[in-house]
Amino acid sequence: MSAFWLFGKHSCDSRETLALILDKDIFPLLPGAKRGQWRRDRGIESSDVAFVRNKPKVMEKYKHRCARCGAGGKHLHIHHLDDDHRNNSIHNLEVRCELCHAVSHVGFLGTKGSMAYLPEISQVDVINLFRTIAVAISMGGPVAAAARKISDHFFERFTNPVKAEMGTSNPGDFGNALIALSDGDYKTRGEPLRDIRVIFNPDMLTTFAANAMSGGYDRATPETWGRIFQDYTGLEPVKDDLSAAVRQS
Numbered sequence: 001m002s003a004f005w006l007f008g009k010h011s012c013d014s015r016e017t018l019a020l021i022l023d024k025d026i027f028p029l030l031p032g033a034k035r036g037q038w039r040r041d042r043g044i045e046s047s048d049v050a051f052v053r054n055k056p057k058v059m060e061k062y063k064h065r066c067a068r069c070g071a072g073g074k075h076l077h078i079h080h081l082d083d084d085h086r087n088n089s090i091h092n093l094e095v096r097c098e099l100c101h102a103v104s105h106v107g108f109l110g111t112k113g114s115m116a117y118l119p120e121i122s123q124v125d126v127i128n129l130f131r132t133i134a135v136a137i138s139m140g141g142p143v144a145a146a147a148r149k150i151s152d153h154f155f156e157r158f159t160n161p162v163k164a165e166m167g168t169s170n171p172g173d174f175g176n177a178l179i180a181l182s183d184g185d186y187k188t189r190g191e192p193l194r195d196i197r198v199i200f201n202p203d204m205l206t207t208f209a210a211n212a213m214s215g216g217y218d219r220a221t222p223e224t225w226g227r228i229f230q231d232y233t234g235l236e237p238v239k240d241d242l243s244a245a246v247r248q249s
Contacts, residue, residue, distance in 0.1 A: 029068050029123040030190055031115070031171075031198055032104040033178035035083050050088035051078075058093040066097035069124045071131065077101040099127045103198045107175020112204040115169045116158035119195035126197045134205030151202040162196065171198065 055078055065072045079096040080087065102109055103123060118126060129150075136147035162169040178186060 028190070029100060029103055029127075030193055031106045031174060031178070031196060032083075032189075033107050033175040034105050035179055035186065051085070051093075054088050054090050054093060057090055059095060061090070062095040065095065066100050067094045068100040069097060069127050069131075071097040071100075071128075073097070079104055097127075099131060099200065100124070102200075103127070105175070106171040106198060107179070109171035109175075109198070109200075111170075111201065113171050113198050113200045114155060114159045115162045115171060115174055116154065116197050116199045117161035117165075117195055118154075118158050118197040118199075121197065123197050126199060130200045130202070130205060133202055134200075137202055137205070148202060154199055158197075158199070 058078060059076070064076065066076065075098055077096045077098065079094045079101055081092050081094055084092075096104070102113070106113070106115075116126075121129075133147045133151050137144045159169040166173075168174075178189065181189070
């Protein structure tokens with residue numbers, strides 16, 4: 001089923017409650033949009049009490065690491081799985097890093113990211129790759145140059161199929177389309193979006209680099225993202241450039 005399906009849907013049925021407990025292997029990290037109520041919305045101020053009470057329990061449940069990619073650090077978020085900030089049950093709350101959380105709210109990314117056609121790589125692998133790119137860029141020198149080359153290639157090669165199919169690769173457009181879906185269509189968006197990933201502007205990612213390193217960043221070493229790049233693009237010279245840069249660092 002084509003992802004163009006998203007832009008042909010405009011119905012807005014009454015919202016149903018999504019499943020509260022998601023298995024990340026059965027329910028992979030998918031592009032999403034803010035469709036429910038925020039805690040700052042009028043009439044749900046009492047929800048803040050439950051959120052504040054349960055937040056430490058949720059952080060402990062996930063050992064202070066992102067439930068999706070495993071990243072740690074001081075800047076972890078709490079995500080509401082059913083997108084309703086009135087529902088602060090522990091089972092409805094999940095720890096997310098900044099990037100995994102951004103995927104669930106693509107409409108807020110704007111020029112900070114893009115939608116890409118990457119069926120061979122999971123969204124979590126993409127996040128680990130771009131987080132490592134951010135760390136490499138922050139190091140400067142040949143490592144940063146190699147990292148930018150990888151990032152540029154992903155934007156040049158993998159966003160074009162999305163633009164050709166849907167007329168846009170802007171996350172804001174995707175967010176608006178997702179908001180316009182009925183609840184039933186939104187819950188089944190995994191099929192039309194199964195090959196679509198969110199990638200991130202490396203300049204925006206520099207703000208995450210320090211957070212990643214302060215969190216004991218160890219999820220994707222330079223060797224890992226070199227392997228990912230080679231495996232899914234077939235461009236050996238970039239991997240060679242990367243390897244040389246790592247040796248010089």
